[in-house]
Structures are given as structure tokens and as C-alpha cells.
Amino acid sequence: MLYLFLTFVVLLLIVMGTRGLTLLFGLGINVISVLALLILIADGFNILITTGIIAMVILVVAIYMNVDNTKTASTAFKTSLLIMVVILLITVPLEFWANAQGLAAENQDELESFSLAAGISYPQLAISIIVINSLGVISETSVAITSGLNEIVENKPTLTPTEIFNDGFSVGNKILNTQTNTLLFNFFSSTFPLFFVIHSLGYGVGEIVNDKLVVAEVLTTLICTIGVILTVPITSYLVYRGSKKVTAN
Template identity: 85%
Template sequence: MLYLFLTFVVLLLLVSGTRGFTLLFGLGINVISILALLILIADGFNILITTGIVALIILVVAIFMNVDNPQTANTAFKTSLIIVVIILLITIPLETWVNAQGMGAENQDELEAFSLAAGISFPELAISIIVINSLGVISETSVAITSGLNEIVDNKPTLTPREIFNDGFSVGNKILNTQTNTLLFNFFSSTFPLFFLIHSLGYKFSEILNDKLIVAQILTTLICTIGVILTVPITSYLVYRKANNKVKKTEK
């Protein structure tokens, strides 16, 4: 494990140069933030509030420490915050309705000797998992779209705000394909052992669709995908509004 980590550090420094130290520092902060989130939740702190604070820290580190252009960073950060709020608005009632939080029947053998009185809210924990899971792909998508749009604006300063908005969708559509595939592959890779177990136990299709662990993974993937899709119009609108305000100031 240590040799693998050292290989990762060496390759990162070889490819990124001195900027690799900044990336490693940001990665370290995010790892510490996640560990702090787990410890605080285990100690009884409010899950949603703690998750919100940690998510804010992760977004600041992931965006502002890795993006040199301040305008790109600000737009990407605003977009990510809006998406996180939307994800919360979707997830909170949905998790309460589907009741897919907590452990499944497949965990029965492992948990037989343990007490399930953990003293935490499993619905809130499920919401926290979805929010944290979505941060990376959302921040990456918003930065990519904003960077692409700003480059287009710099190369073609005569573009109208409407044209910038349309270009945002054009850039976003190219990125959506790779990001949705990333989420899809992540879903299948994380559920491979569960699928093998389900196959060996001879689950029916209806039982698979109603399995708690499968439903929880599907919810996480779908909500994160919705967040990624919404990143395109929100980022495009923010860049469009900035360009529109600039045009109005010039006319005055």
C-alpha cells in the first residue's frame, strides 16, 4: 500500500511538476475533511449541518486550489453550491419516501453479533453519503464547462450573451457523456459483489428492484447524474448573466 502511494506521488509530481504539491495538499485537506466528518457524525453532531460545512470546505479546496482563473473558480463554485442545494431538496424527501437507508438483509450475518443502536439517523446519513458522493463530479463538470466557456469568450469577444449561453450547452453536452459514463461505471463497480450474491441466491427481478442496497445505490447514481445534468444550464446561465451585465455596463 505504501509503495503504491509513493508511486502515485512520484507520477503526480512528474506529470504536474511543482503544481503536484498543491494537488497533494488539497487532496490531504479533503481526506482530513472526510475523516473529520465521520468522527463528528459518530460523536453525535448534527449530520446535515456537519455535512454542509464539510461539503463547503471540499468545494473550496477542489475548485479554488486547482483553478488559476478567478472568474472560472467563482462561477464553478457558485454552480456547485446551487447544485448541492438542489440535491438536498431532492434527496431529503426522496430518502424519507423510499426508506432505503441503513443495512440490508445481505448484512445480516456480519451484523448478527453487533448492536444496531448506533444512535444516528440513517436517513440523514444516506443524505450525507449522496451529497459527498456528488461533490467531485459536480465540481469537475462545472469547472470544465466554465473553463471552456471562458476560453470561447476570450477568443471571440464579440459573442452576444445568447450565443454564449448556447455555447455553454454545446460544451456541456460533450462533457455530460463522459461524466454520466463515469457515474454508471462507478455504480456497477461498487455493486459487483452484491450482484454476484444476488445471482447466487436466485433473486427474482422484482426482488432485485426492491432490494434496499440496490435501491440505495441506484438513488445515489441517479441523483448525482441529475446534479451533473443541471450543471450545464446553471453554469451556462451564470456565464450568460455575467456577459449580459458586462454588455449593459458598456452601453451605459
Template identity: 70%
Template sequence: MLFLLGAFIVLLLIVAGSRGFSLLFGLAINLISIVALLILIADGFNVLITTSIISLIILIVAIYMNVENANTANIAFKTSLLIVVIILLITIPLEFWASAQGMGVEDQEELEAFSLAAGVSFPQLAVAIIVVNSLGVISETSVAISSGLNEIILNKPSLTPKEVFADGFSVGNKILSTQTNTLLFNFFASTFPLFFLMNSLNYKFTDIINDKLLVAEILTMLICAMGVILTVPITSYFVYNKALKKSANSINK
């Protein structure tokens, strides 16, 4: 493990150069933030409030420490923050309704020797998992779209705000396929052992689609995918709005 970590650091510094140090520093801060989130939740702090604060820190570090263009960073941050709020509003009632939180029947054997009185709200914990899981793809998609649009505006300053908005959808549609595929592959990678277990135990189709662990993974994937999809119009709107204001200011002058 240490060998792989060392190889990762060396490769990052070779490819990114001196900027690799800032990337490593940002990764270290985010790693500390995730560990702090786990510790605070385990110590009894409110799960949703703690997750919201830690998510804000992660977004600030992930965007502002990795994006040099301030305009791109500001748009990506506003978009990511809004998407996280939307995800919270969708996930909180959905998790309580689906009852997919906590452990599944497949975990019974491993948990027999342990007390289940964890003192943590498992529905809230499931919400926290989905929010943290979505931060990376949302911020990455927003940065990609906003940076692409800013480059287009820089090279074609004569574009109208409507054309900027249309270009945002064009850029976003190209990114959506890769991001949704990434989420899909992550889903299958994390559920491979579960699928093998279901196959060996001859689960019926109704048992499979109602399995708690599988439903939790599907909810995570679908909600994250919805967040990525919503990133396209919201980021495009923010860039469009900025272009509209710039156009209005130039006319007034």
C-alpha cells in the same frame, strides 16, 4: 499500499510539476475533511449540518486550489454550491420515502454480533453519502464548462450573451456523456458483488428492484447524474449573466 501511494505522488509530481504540491495539499485537506465528517457524525453532531459545512470546505479546496482563473473558480463554486442545495432538497424527502437507508438483509450475518443502536439517523446518513459522492463530479463538470466558456469568450470577444449561453450547452453536452458514463461504471463496480450474490441466491426480479442496497446505489447514481445535468444550464447561465453585464457596461461607456 504505501508503494502505490508513493507511486501516485511521484507520478503526480512528474506530470503536474511544482503545481503537484498544491494538488497534494488540497487532497490532504479534503481527506482530513472526510475523516472529520465521519468523526463528528459518530460523536453525535447533526448529520445534515455537519455535512453541509464539510461539503462547503471540500468545494472551496477542490475549486480554488485547483483553478488558477478566478472568474472560472467563482462561477464553478457558485454553481456547485447551488447544485448541492438542490441535491439536498431532492434527496432528503426521497430518502425518507424510499426507505433505502441503513443495512440490507445481506448484511445480517456480519451484524449479528454487533449492537444496532448506533445513535445515528440512517436516513440523514444516506443523504450525507449522496451529497459527498456528488461533490467531485459536480465541481469537475462546472469547472470544465466555465473554463471552456471563458476560453471561448477570450478568443471570440465579439460573441453575444445568447451565443455564449448556446456555447455553454454545446460544451456541456460533450462533458455529460463522459460524466454519466463515469457514474454508471462506478455504480456497476460497487454493485458487482451484490449482483453475484443475487444471482447465486436466485433472486426474483421484484426482489432485485426492491433490494435496499441496490435501491440505495441506484438513488445515489441517479441523483448525482441529475446534479451533473443541472450543472450545464446553471453554469451556462452564470457565464451568460456575466457576459450580459459586461456587454451592458461596454455599451454604457
């Protein structure tokens, strides 16, 4: 594992030069942030408030440390924050209604000798997992769309609001194709072991659809995908507002 990490560092520095050091520093901060989140939750801090604070730290590092254009970084950060709020509004009621949080029957062998009195709210923990899971793909999508759309607006300052939105959707559609596939592949790769267990136990379609672990993974993937899709109109609107202010001044 150490050799693999060193290979990653060397290749990163060869490809990106000194900018690779900034990326490594940002990755280090985000790793520490996630570990801090786990420790704070385990120590009894409010899960949702702690997740919100750590999520903002992760977004600041992921966006502002990797984007040179301040205008692009600011728009991408605002977009990511708005999407995070939308994800929370969707996830909070959905997790309580779906009742897919916590551990399932497939985990009983591993947990047989352990106490389940963890002292935390599993619904809130599930919400935290979805929010943290969505940050990477949302920040990446918002930065990509904002960068492309800002460049178009700067080269064509006479664009009308309709044209800006059309260009935003044009840029966003190309990015959404790859991001949606990324989320889909992540879903299947993370659930391969689970589906092997389900197959070996002879689950029927109804049992699979109602299995807690399957539902939790599906909810996470769908909510993250909704967040990525909403990035397109929100980013287009924010870029339009920014260009309108510049024109007015």
C-alpha cells in the same frame, strides 16, 4: 499500499511538477475533511448541517486550489453550491419515501454480534453519503464547462445570450458523455459483489428492484447524474450574467 502511494506521488510530481504538491495538499485537506465529517457524525453532531459545512470546505479546496483563473473558479463554485442545494431538495424527500437507508438483509451475518443502536439517523446519513459522493463529479464538470465557456466568451465578446447558452450546451454535451459513463461504471464496479450475492441467492426481478442496497446505489447514481446534467444550464446562465456585467461596466 505504501509503495503504491509513493508511486502515485512520484508520477504526479513528474507529470505536474511543483503544481503536483498543491494537488497533494488539496487531497490531504479533503481526506481530513471527510474523516472529520465521520468523527463529528459519530460524536452526535447534526448530520445535515455538518455535511453542508464539510461539503463547502471540500468544494473550496477542490475548485480554488486547482483553478488559476479566479473568474472561472468563482463561477464553478457558485454552480456547485446551487447544484448541492438542488441535490438536497431532491434527496431529502426521496430518501424518506424510498426507505432505502440503513442496512439490508444481506448484512445480517456481518452484524449479528453487533448492536444496531448506533444513535444516528440513517435517512440523514444516506443524504450525507449522496451529497459527498456527488461533490467530485459536480465540481469537475462545473470547472470544465466554465473554463471552456469563459474562453469562448472572452474571444467572442459580442455573443448574444442565445449564442452563449448554445455554446454552453455544446461544451457541456461533450463533457456529459464522459461524466455519465464515469458514474455508470462507478455504479457497476461498486455493486459487483452485491450482484454476485443476489445471483447466488436466486433473487427475482421484483426482489432485485425492491432490494434496499440496490435501490440505495441506484438513487445515488441517478441523483448524481441529475446534478451533473443541471450543471450545464446553470453554468451557462452564470457565465452569461458575468459577461453581461462586464459589458455593462
